[in-house]
Amino acid sequence: MKHPYLFDEHEIFRKSLRRFLEKEAYPFYDEWENNRIIPRSFWEKMGKQGFLCPHLPEEYGGSETDWGYSVIINEELERVGSGLVGVGLHSDIAVPYIASYGTKAQKEKWLPGCTKGEIITAIAMTEPGTGSDLANISTTAFLDGDRYILNGQKTFITNGIHADLVIVVCKTNTKAVPKHKGISLLAVERNNPGFSRGRKLNKVGLHCQDTAELIFEDCEVPKENLIGEEGEGFLYLMEKLQQERLIVAIAAQVAAEEMVADTLEYVKNREAFGKAIGKFQNTQFKMAEMATEIEMGRTFLDSLIASHLAGEDIVTKVSMAKWKLTETARRISMECMQLHGGYGYMEEYKIARRYRDIPVASIYAGTNEVMKGIIAKRLGL
Known part of the structure; x- marks a missing residue:
């Protein structure tokens, strides 16, 4: 059966990426987890091989690929570990x-620096007192001559330590009605005066992924660093959140697939009461249930990716996928740990790490409760 968006050239690319990751990522992942950060050298190696931002035009160092290549990159990185x-x-x-x-x-x-791994980016939305409620952020920026003066604090920022360029969501008009009309996007560079990092946050999971607090104290941002138009930031965010949530769904699906594959191998070989635990009916039923959920999730996800590649508006279905696939992955992590028995709680088994890493997927990119709200609204409720 013809795949809905991947062709022979995509699979050739996947094989090349896997060879790269087998050499440059898999052997070092435990070390990165222990060090609580991925070295910048890995980013530079990714860039050198063309594995960063391949969708960008050639004039900026990209390969002008379709988004199917980005799907493959996200899938293969997740197979290494969620910290990527x-x-x-x-x-x-x-x-x-x-x-x-x-x-x-x-x-x-x-x-060009983004494709080479020389410039690492982040996007700063979340604030200490504001999670999913973007319209009520308190970070402000006011134009003063040829620069913006930015004040506020962001937290839970992915790539927060490494980031050389941060897209900061802020209010350039605090009196706008409705409130979201006052939101703009500013690109803050590492050396902008008044920009500093707070703590590198100590998380339950995703240990090698650098997550940090960002602080802006009368931060001076050149006027030309405004992304798009003033007051249009919320619109830009809404336009891009479809792809962000799709990426989260992809990661959750792949994590679930990996957990089930690892557990299947384990139950075939682990013995109890004189036979492999995979011979027990309870184990067989659990594996059958999880395998079925995996197949259904993959079919739904692939159809959404194909629609996204075609430029369709799939916000409702993406919200469904982000909610359902992250919840499914979380449940599968618990089931798989249970089937591993005591060994599942040991760090040397992959399921222990997956069990830690999975839960946050139901929180970031908009909580699953927000996803359900979007779905309900689009159903006319």
Whole structure:
């Protein structure tokens, strides 16, 4: 049966990426987890091989590929470990704001470095007192001559330590009605005066992924670093959140597939009461249930990716996928750990790490409760 969006050239690319990751990622992942950070050298190696932002035009160092290549990159990085989520955020969430809404000068200044791994990006939405409620952010920026003066604090920022360029969601008009009309996007560079990092946050999971607090104290941002138009930031965010949530769904699906594959291998070989635990009916039923959910999830996800590649508005279904696939992955992590028995609680088994890493997927990119709200609204409720 013909795949809905992947062709022979995509699979050749996947094999090349897998060879790269088998050499440059898999052997070092445990070390990165222990060090609580992925080295910048890995980013540079990814860039050198053309695995960062491949969708960008050739003039900026990209390969002008279709988004199917980005799907493959996100899938294969997730197979290594969920802590590599920051690479997908850079290529497929943060950089597209510049590619879609940036000026020619902005693109020429930043995008070549983004494809090389010399410029690592982040997007700063969440604040200590504001999670999913973007319209009520308190970070402000006011124009003062040829610069914006930015004040506020962001938290839970993926790539927060490494980031050289941060797309900051802020209010340039605090009196706008409705409130979201006052939101704008500013690109803050590492050396902008008044920009500093707070703590590198100590998380339950995703240990090698650098997550941090960002602080802006009378931060001076050149006027030309405004992304798009003032007051249009919320619209830009809504336009890009479809792809962000799709990436989260992809990661959840792949994590679930990996957990089930690992557990299947384990139950075939682990013995109890004189036979492999895979011979017990309870184990067989659990594996059958999870395998079925995996197949259904993959079919739904692939159809959404194909629609996204075709440029269709799939916000409702993406919200469904983000909610359902992350919840499914979380449940599967518990089932698989249970089937591993006591060994599942040991760090040397992959399921222990997956069990830690999975839950946050139901929180970031909009909580699953927000996803259900979007779905309900689009159903006319």
